[in-house]
Amino acid sequence: MTHITSDSNFIQFYSPYSDNPQGARQAPTGAETGENTMTLARKMPMTKNSAELVYDGRSLELPVLEGSEGELALDINKLRQDTGLVTLDHGFMNTASCTSAITFLDGERGILRYRGYPIEELAEKSNFIEVAYLLTYGDLPNSAQLKAYSEQINSHSSTRAELKNLIQSYPADAHPMGVLSAVLSSMSAYYPEFLDQDLSKEKMDAVMSQLMAQVKNFSAYAYRVGQKKPLVDSNSSKYDYCSDFLHMMHGGEVDPEVARALNVLLILHADHEQNCSTSTVRLVGSSKANLYAAISAGVSALWGPLHGGANQAVIEMLQEIQADGGGYKKFIAKAKDKNDGFRLMGFGHRVYKNFDPRARIIKQACDTILAKLKIQDPLLDIAKGLEEEALKDTYFVERKLYPNVDFYSGIIYKALNIPTNMFTVMFALGRLPGWLAQWKEMVESKDTKIGRPRQIYTGPITRNYKAIHER
Ligand code: ACO
Numbered sequence: 010m011t012h013i014t015s016d017s018n019f020i021q022f023y024s025p026y027s028d029n030p031q032g033a034r035q036a037p038t039g040a041e042t043g044e045n046t047m048t049l050a051r052k053m054p055m056t057k058n059s060a061e062l063v064y065d066g067r068s069l070e071l072p073v074l075e076g077s078e079g080e081l082a083l084d085i086n087k088l089r090q091d092t093g094l095v096t097l098d099h100g101f102m103n104t105a106s107c108t109s110a111i112t113f114l115d116g117e118r119g120i121l122r123y124r125g126y127p128i129e130e131l132a133e134k135s136n137f138i139e140v141a142y143l144l145t146y147g148d149l150p151n152s153a154q155l156k157a158y159s160e161q162i163n164s165h166s167s168t169r170a171e172l173k174n175l176i177q178s179y180p181a182d183a184h185p186m187g188v189l190s191a192v193l194s195s196m197s198a199y200y201p202e203f204l205d206q207d208l209s210k211e212k213m214d215a216v217m218s219q220l221m222a223q224v225k226n227f228s229a230y231a232y233r234v235g236q237k238k239p240l241v242d243s244n245s246s247k248y249d250y251c252s253d254f255l256h257m258m259h260g261g262e263v264d265p266e267v268a269r270a271l272n273v274l275l276i277l278h279a280d281h282e283q284n285c286s287t288s289t290v291r292l293v294g295s296s297k298a299n300l301y302a303a304i305s306a307g308v309s310a311l312w313g314p315l316h317g318g319a320n321q322a323v324i325e326m327l328q329e330i331q332a333d334g335g336g337y338k339k340f341i342a343k344a345k346d347k348n349d350g351f352r353l354m355g356f357g358h359r360v361y362k363n364f365d366p367r368a369r370i371i372k373q374a375c376d377t378i379l380a381k382l383k384i385q386d387p388l389l390d391i392a393k394g395l396e397e398e399a400l401k402d403t404y405f406v407e408r409k410l411y412p413n414v415d416f417y418s419g420i421i422y423k424a425l426n427i428p429t430n431m432f433t434v435m436f437a438l439g440r441l442p443g444w445l446a447q448w449k450e451m452v453e454s455k456d457t458k459i460g461r462p463r464q465i466y467t468g469p470i471t472r473n474y475k476a477i478h479e480r
Contacts, residue, residue: 131143137275144280176188222243225243231431232428286317317440355415356399358413
C-alpha cells in the first residue's frame with residue numbers, strides 16, 4: 010500500500026514480484042527489447058502490475074504501463090470518468106504528458122540519449138545536422154540521406170526581403186529572443202502553403218527544413234542588427250550549417266575549431282524531452298495551430314531565466330561576482346538565504362538530481378576551446394570556484410543542486426565572440442530540431458488530443474451581481 014487518504018480511500022499496488030512491493034521491475038535492456046531505433050511514439054505496454062484506487066466505497070483498477078527503459082506510469086485516463094476525481098500536480102512534477110520515442114533521460118543516473126544514442130558519443134562523433142536528422146526521422150542518416158537533408162535545408166537559404174526588413178525595423182537594443190519569436194510568427198503571413206491543419210508528409214518535411222534554414226538566418230540577422238552592422242547573407246553552398254551561421258554573424262572566413270565547438274554546443278541543446286519550451290510547442294501544436302506559431306511560442310517559453318534564459322543570467326551573475334571582487338562565497342550565502350530572491354544561476358534542474366551529463370561535456374569543451382583559442386577568461390576561474398564551493402555545501406548537496414547545461418555554455422559563447430543577449434538565441438537554434446521532432450511525433454500520433462489541463466477552482470462560490478451604487 011503506498012498511500013492512504015482515509016479509512017475507505019486508498020491506492021494499493023499489486024505486484025507479481027514478491028521481493029519488490031512497489032512493483033518496479035528491472036528495465037529491459039536494449040538488446041532484450043530490440044527497439045532502440047523506434048521512430049514513432051508507441052502505446053506503452055501494460056505490465057502485469059496494477060494499482061487499485063479505492064474511493065467512496067468503490068474500487069478502480071489503474072493499469073501500470075512501462076516504457077522501453079523500464080519507466081513505470083500509472084494510467085489514469087479513466088480516472089475522472091469513473092470517479093469524478095482529477096489529479097492536482099503543480100508544475101507537472103509527476104505527470105507524463107505523452108509517450109515519446111525521441112529522447113530518454115534519467116535524472117538520477119545522469120543519462121541523456123537521443124533515439125538511444127548516448128549524448129557523449131553524439132557530442133564527440135556527430136555533427137549538428139546529422140543529429141537534427143536523427144531526432145526528426147529516428148535514425149542516423151546514411152550518406153545519401155544526409156546529403157538530401159542538407160540540400161533540402163540549403164534550398165531554403167535565402168530569406169524574403171519582407172522578413173529581413175522586419176528584423177531590421179527593430180531597435181538595435183531589442184532582445185533578439187523577442188525579435189526571433191516575432192519574425193517566426195510573421196512567417197505565417199508569407200507562407201500560406203504551410204498553414205493547412207494537416208500537412209502532407211512532403212509539406213511537413215519542407216516546412217521543417219525551411220525552419221532549420223531560417224532560424225539560422227534570423228538569429229544571425231538579429232545579431233547584426235544589434236551590432237548596427239549590415240546583414241551578411243547565407244553562403245550554404247560553401248559552408249556547412251554551423252560555419253554558415255558563424256559566417257553570417259561575423260563575416261569572413263570561419264575558424265574550423267570555432268565551428269566544431271558550436272556543433273558540440275548545438276548537439277547538447279538539441280532535445281531534452283518534455284521541458285517547458287518543448288511542452289509549449291506541443292501544446293500550441295495540439296490545437297492544430299501552424300508550425301510557425303508553435304515554434305514561435307517555444308522560443309518565448311525558452312526565453313525565461315528559469316529555462317533557456319539561464320545561460321545569459323549565469324554570465325551576468327559571474328560578471329557581478331567579478332565586479333564585486335571575485336568573492337563567490339558571499340553569493341553562495343545569498344543563494345541560500347530564503348529572504349533573498351537570488352539563486353545560483355546555472356545550478357539545479359527539475360530532472361537531473363545527480364549531475365547533468367551535458368554540463369560535464371560542456372565544462373570539458375570549455376577548457377579545450379579556451380586553450381585552443383588561447384583565451385584566458387577570469388569568469389571561468391570564478392565559475393569553477395563557485396562550483397567547487399557549492400558542491401561542498403550541505404545546502405546544495407541536500408537539495409541535489411548541480412551545475413546544469415547553462416553553467417559553462419555562456420563562457421564558451423563568450424569565447425566564440427557571441428554577445429550575452431544572444432546566448433538564449435543560440436540555445437533556441439540548438440533546440441529547434443528537438444521542437445520539430447516533438448511536433449512531428451505529436452501530429453503523427455493517434456493518441457494526440459488538444460492539450461487542456463483541468464483545474465481545481467478555489468474562488469468565490471456563486472454570488473449575485475450588485476449594481477455599482479450598491480458596492
Ligand atoms: N540556487 C539556490 N537554491 C536553489 C536553486 C538555485 N539555483 N535551485 C533550486 N534551489 C532550491 C530551492 O530554493 C528549493 O529549496 P527549498 O526546498 O528549501 O525550498 C529547492 O532547491 C528545490 O528547488 P525548486 O525550485 O523547487 O526546484 P525545481 O525543480 O522547481 O526548479 C530550476 C528547477 C528552475 C532549474 C531551479 O533549480 C532554478 O531556478 N535554477 C536556477 C535557474 C537555472 O539554472 N535554470 C536552467 C535550468 S536548465 C534549462 O532549462 C536549460
